[in-house]
Amino acid sequence: xxxxxxxxxxxxxxxxxDRRTLLFTFVIPLILFPxxxxxxxxxxxxxxxxxxxxxxxxxxxxxxxxxxxFLLEETKLFQLVEAPGGDLKQALRDxxxxxxxxxxxxxxxKLRRQEPFAVKAMxxxxxxxxxxxxxxxxxxxxxxxxxxxxxxxEAIRAPKDLPKPTNLIIEKASDLALEMSKLLGMIxxxxxxxxxxxxxxxxGVYMTxxxxxxxxxxxxxxxxxxxxxxxxxxxxATFSIGVLGTVMNVVGMGLGFLILGxxxxxxxxxxxxxxxxxxxxxxxxxxxxxxxxxxxxxxxLGLFFSSIILVLGTQAKNSREAMTAIxxxxxxxxxxxxFSMSPxxxxxAALPYVPVLNVAxxxxxxxxxxxxxxxxxxxxxxxxxxxxxxxxxxxxxLNRESVIFxx
Amino acid sequence: xxxVTNLHKAFTVKDGKTKAKKRIExxxxxxxxxxxxxxxxxxxxxxxxxxTTLRMIATLMQPDQGTIEVCGLDTQKEGxxxxxxxxxxxxxxxxxxxxxxxxxxxxxxxxxxxxATIAERRGLYLLDKLQLTDFSDVKMDGLxxxxxxxxxIARALLHDPKVVIFDEPxxxxxxxxxxxxxxxLRVMRSEGRTVIVSTHVMPLVDxxxxxxGIIFDGELYGDAPPREILGRYxxxxxxEVFFKLAAGGGR
Ligand SMILES: Nc1ncnc2c1ncn2[C@@H]1O[C@H](COP(=O)(O)OP(=O)(O)OP(=O)(O)O)[C@@H](O)[C@H]1O
Ligand SMILES: [Mg+2]
Numbered sequence: 001x002x003x004x005x006x007x008x009x010x011x012x013x014x015x016x017x018d019r020r021t022l023l024f025t026f027v028i029p030l031i032l033f034p035x036x037x038x039x040x041x042x043x044x045x046x047x048x049x050x051x052x053x054x055x056x057x058x059x060x061x062x063x064x065x066x067x068x069x070f071l072l073e074e075t076k077l078f079q080l081v082e083a084p085g086g087d088l089k090q091a092l093r094d095x096x097x098x099x100x101x102x103x104x105x106x107x108x109x110k111l112r113r114q115e116p117f118a119v120k121a122m123x124x125x126x127x128x129x130x131x132x133x134x135x136x137x138x139x140x141x142x143x144x145x146x147x148x149x150x151x152x153x154e155a156i157r158a159p160k161d162l163p164k165p166t167n168l169i170i171e172k173a174s175d176l177a178l179e180m181s182k183l184l185g186m187i188x189x190x191x192x193x194x195x196x197x198x199x200x201x202x203x204g205v206y207m208t209x210x211x212x213x214x215x216x217x218x219x220x221x222x223x224x225x226x227x228x229x230x231x232x233x234x235x236x237a238t239f240s241i242g243v244l245g246t247v248m249n250v251v252g253m254g255l256g257f258l259i260l261g262x263x264x265x266x267x268x269x270x271x272x273x274x275x276x277x278x279x280x281x282x283x284x285x286x287x288x289x290x291x292x293x294x295x296x297x298x299x300x301l302g303l304f305f306s307s308i309i310l311v312l313g314t315q316a317k318n319s320r321e322a323m324t325a326i327x328x329x330x331x332x333x334x335x336x337x338x339f340s341m342s343p344x345x346x347x348x349a350a351l352p353y354v355p356v357l358n359v360a361x362x363x364x365x366x367x368x369x370x371x372x373x374x375x376x377x378x379x380x381x382x383x384x385x386x387x388x389x390x391x392x393x394x395x396x397x398l399n400r401e402s403v404i405f406x407x
Numbered sequence: 408x409x410x411v412t413n414l415h416k417a418f419t420v421k422d423g424k425t426k427a428k429k430r431i432e433x434x435x436x437x438x439x440x441x442x443x444x445x446x447x448x449x450x451x452x453x454x455x456x457x458x459t460t461l462r463m464i465a466t467l468m469q470p471d472q473g474t475i476e477v478c479g480l481d482t483q484k485e486g487x488x489x490x491x492x493x494x495x496x497x498x499x500x501x502x503x504x505x506x507x508x509x510x511x512x513x514x515x516x517x518x519x520x521x522x523a524t525i526a527e528r529r530g531l532y533l534l535d536k537l538q539l540t541d542f543s544d545v546k547m548d549g550l551x552x553x554x555x556x557x558x559x560i561a562r563a564l565l566h567d568p569k570v571v572i573f574d575e576p577x578x579x580x581x582x583x584x585x586x587x588x589x590x591x592l593r594v595m596r597s598e599g600r601t602v603i604v605s606t607h608v609m610p611l612v613d614x615x616x617x618x619x620g621i622i623f624d625g626e627l628y629g630d631a632p633p634r635e636i637l638g639r640y641x642x643x644x645x646x647e648v649f650f651k652l653a654a655g656g657g658r
Contacts, residue, residue, distance in 0.1 A: 006517050013514070017505040017546075215501035219562060222465055222500075223518035224491040401468050 003225040007233020008240075011207055015241060025199060025245040029252040037256030055079040056133030057097040059088070064108040067101065067119070070144050077136045092124050099123055099133035114152065177284035178369065180261050184254070184285060185367025189360035190337035191253055192298065195246035197333045200306045201326050204238040208313030209322035217404065231310065231395045238306040243298050254285060261285075290366045293376065300383035301359050307390035314397050317406050336360070346370075355382050408478060408601055409441040409464060409570060415472035416459050433459040435625040436473075441601050441618075443569070446592060448616035448633075449605040452649060455622040457605040458497065461574045464603070465495040478569055491519065494568035496559055498575050504548040508534060508558045511547070512565055519566035526565055533561035536594075537587055553580050560588065564595075571595050571602045577611060589615050609645040619645070623652045 016022060060080050062068050071078045084091040088100055100122035104110065110117040121137060124130040153160050211217040220230060286294075309326060316322035340360030345351065352358050358379040365372060397403055416434040421427075434456045441447040449457045462468040464475055466486040475482040477489045503511055509527060512534075516526020534540050537557040547555060556579055564571065573592070577585040592615055595602050606612060612619055613633055621629040621636070629636045633645060640648045 003518075006514075010514055013510070014503060014505050214504070215499050216503050218467065218497065218500045219502075219515075219559070220518075221467060222490060222493070222495045222563075223515065224487045224520065225518055226487055404467070405462075 001229070003229030004232045004236065007220075007225065007230050008236050011203075011234060011237030012240075015203060015206075015237070021202075025202075025241065026248050029245070029249040030255070031252070033249070033252035033256040034259055037260050041260055052132070056099060056129070056136055057081045058133065058137075059083045059097050059100045060103075061101065062103040062107070063105045064103065066107045066111060066117070067103050067144075070140065070147075074136075074140060077140065089122065092122060092130070095127065095129070098127075098130045099137060101137065111148070176261065180257055181285050181290075182368045184257055185364040186341050186343075187253065188250060188294070188367060189340045189363045191249050192246055192294075192301070192363065193333050193337040193340070193356070193360065194330075195249045196242050196298070196302050196305045197309075197329060199245035200238050200242035200302070200309045201323075201330075203241045204234075204306060204309035205313045205316075205319050205322045205326065207234045207238060208310055209316040209319045210313075212316075212404075212406070213318040221404065227398045228395050231314075231398045232391075235303065235306055235310055235391060235394065238309060239302045242306055243302045246298070246302075247295070257285060286367060293366055293371075294363050297359055297362060297376075297380060297383070300380060300387045301356070303387035304356075304383055304390055307387060307394050310394040311390060311397055314394060315403055315406075340364070352378055355386055359383055408443055408476075409447075409603065410476040411440070411460070411464065411473070412438050412475070413473040414438070414460065414463060414470050414475065416456075416463060416468065416470055432625050434463070434470075437620075437622070437625075437627045438473075439620050439627060439630050441603055443601050444596055444599045445617045446596050446602040446604065446615050448612040448619040449603060449622055450607065450609070450612060450619055450645065450649075451605075451622035452607060452653070456625040457622055458574050460622070461495075461497070461572050461603065461605055465493055465572055466490055467495075491566070492569045494563040494566070494571045496563040496573045496576060498578050500559055502547050502555050502558050502562070504555075505546065507546055508539065508543045508561070511558065512561060515562050516565055521566050529567065530561050530565050533564055533591075534558070536591055537561065537584075553584055556580060557584070560591070564591075569600055571600055573602070573604045575606055576604060577606065577608060585611070612645060621648060621652070623649075628652065 055076060055078055057079050058071065058081065060068060060071065061083070068080070071080065081097050083100075084096045091097065092100060102120040102122070104117045104119070107117040119141070121134060123134045149163055150160055153162055211220065221227065308329065312325040312329075313322045316325055336356055337360075339345075340357060345361060345364065351361050352375045358375065362372075362376050362379045365375070414434050414437045415432075418431045418433055420429050420431060422429055437456075437460060439447070449460065451457050459468065463470050464477065464482065466482045466489050469483060478492050480489050480492070482489050502508075506514070509531070512530030513523045513527045516523050516530065519526070521529075531540065531543060534543055534557070537560060539554060539557045539561075542550060542554060547558065550558070556576075560573075560576065563573075571592070576588050576592075580588065589611065592602055592604065596617075604611075604616070616633060618632050619629060619636060620627050629639070629648075631639070636648060637643065637645065640651055642648055642651065
C-alpha cells in the first residue's frame, strides 16, 4: 500500500508543478461562475431596473382635468409629455413616449353625477416600459377611485368600509431558499458529471498515455513497486484532482446562485417596498447533510470515471490517441447530464436502477429535500461496483506488455 | 549474478498493408551467465533481440520459454525483489521533465525503498561523477538530451543495485560523456557488481567488456572474451564478425 501513496504523491507533485493547470482546475471555476451569473443577472435586470427608476412618459388628453392633478402628484412615477405630431400609435411604437391616456370630455360632469367615466389607455404590450406605465396607471387610478369612493361614502354618511366586504390577506409560502436549492439540484448533477469526466480526462491522460509518450513509464515500472500499486496511485491521483476540481466548480456555482438569489431578493424587496427581505445564505441553499451525502456519492462516481479514463489512457500509444478514445465519452456524459436536468425526471420509475443517472437523480432529490434512503444506497452501491470493475480492468491492462511496449 | 537459460520470446505483429498477422521470433533459445565483478557485452545489429533479452531480465517482459535468475531469484516469480536489485536503463527511458534532478532522485529513492535523504546523497554523488552537479536544481525540461541521459543513469544506480543492465547507454552522448559513463561502469565492476551492456558500438566493447555475446537474429553466437571471438572468426575487429555473420546468414 505504500507504493500507492508514493505514486499518488509523485502524480500530485508533477501536477502541482504546472501552475497554469493548477489555476485552471481550482481557481478559475471559483471566479468564473459567480462572474458569469453576475453578468447574466446584470444583463437581464439592468434594463428593467433602470426603467423602474424612471418616470413613465404619458401623453395625457384630459380636457376636463380630472386625472391631471393626481398624476402630476406622483412625480416619480409619471411625467406628462406633449403629444408628438403624426400618428400617435406609430410614435408609441417608436418609443417617443410610454403610454397615451385619453379621458372622456364629460369626465368632470359624470364624476359629479356619480356615473363612471371612460379612460382609454393606448399601450404597446411588446415594450416592457409601456407595460410598466400601464401598471402604474392602474395602481394610481385604483388609489384615486378609493379617494372618490370615500368622499361619496362620507357624503351619505355611510361607513367607510362599505365597499370592502372582504379583506384578502396574502401570505407568501414559497421558500426562496428551497426554490433555489431545487434549481441547484437540477444543475449540480450536470456540473458534477461533466466536471468529473473532463477533469479526470485531462490529468488521467497525462499520467498514462502521456507517460508513454514522454518515455517515463518504463522507469516507473522498473522500480520494485507492483503494477497494481502504480495504477492505484494514478487512479487515486486522477480521482482526487477530478473531484477537487469538480467541487470547486460546484462551490463556484453555489456562489453564483447566492449572488443570483441576493439580487432576486433585493429586487423583490424593491418592488414590494418591504424592508425585511428573507436572507439567503450558503447554508440555506444546501444543508451540511446534503453536501456531505453528495460528496460521498462523488467517491464511487469519480473512481468510476477515473478508471474508465485510465483504461483508455493506458491502452493508447500517446496522448492524441488517448484523447481520440476518450472524447466521445464527453458527449455521452453531456447527454446524460442534459437528460439529468430535464424537469419530469423524478417520475421515471426505472431511473433509480439506471447507472450514473441514478446518481444524478439522487443528488437532485437531496437538493429538493426529498431524500430516499434506498435509492441513495442503490446508486452508491451500483456505482461502487462499476468503479471496482473498471479499476480491476485498468490494473489488468497495465500488466499486459503489449500495452506497455505498444509501438 | 545473472543466469539466463534457454530464453525464448516471440511477438505477433500485424502487417500494415496485408493486415496479416506475422510472428516475429525475437529471441530463440539464448543462454548465458554473467558473474559479479564482470562486464558482459551483448552485441548485435538492429533488431537482433538485445533489448528484448534485457527487458526480460529486467522483468518488464515475460519470456515465452526459459528461465532467468537474478541474484538467485526467479524473475518470473519474484519480479518485485528482482527489480529492487536491478539498475536498468534503456534508450526508451526518459526523465520526468517537470522535476529537477534532485527531486527526481529523491522520489525514485523512495520508490526503491531507500530513505529519501540517503537517495539524494547517493544521487548527487553519481551526478558529481557524471559532471552534472551544477544542474541538480534545474528543472529538467531545460536540460540537453545528454544531460537527461546522465540523470537517467544516476536514477538507475541510485539504490546501489547488485546488477546493472544498460541497454545502449552511450547513445546520444558525446565522446567525453561516453567515456565518463564507461568509467562509471568500470567502477561498478570493481565494486563487484554484475554488469550487462548492450551496444552496436564495437570499440566500446573492446575497451570495457570482459566477455561478449553476439546476438544475431535472436540467437547467441560467441559468449567469450573479445580476443577469443576475434580468433575464432579469424578477424581483426568485432565489426568484421558481424559482416561474416551477415554474409553467412548465421554460422
Ligand atoms: N513490443 C514489440 N512488439 C512487436 N515486436 C517487437 C517488440 N519489441 C521488439 N520487437 C521485435 O523483436 C525484434 C528484436 O527487437 P529488439 O528491440 O530486441 O532488437 P535490438 O537488438 O534491441 O535492436 P536495436 O539495436 O535496434 O535496439 C525486432 O524484430 C523487433 O521488431
Ligand atoms: Mg535495442
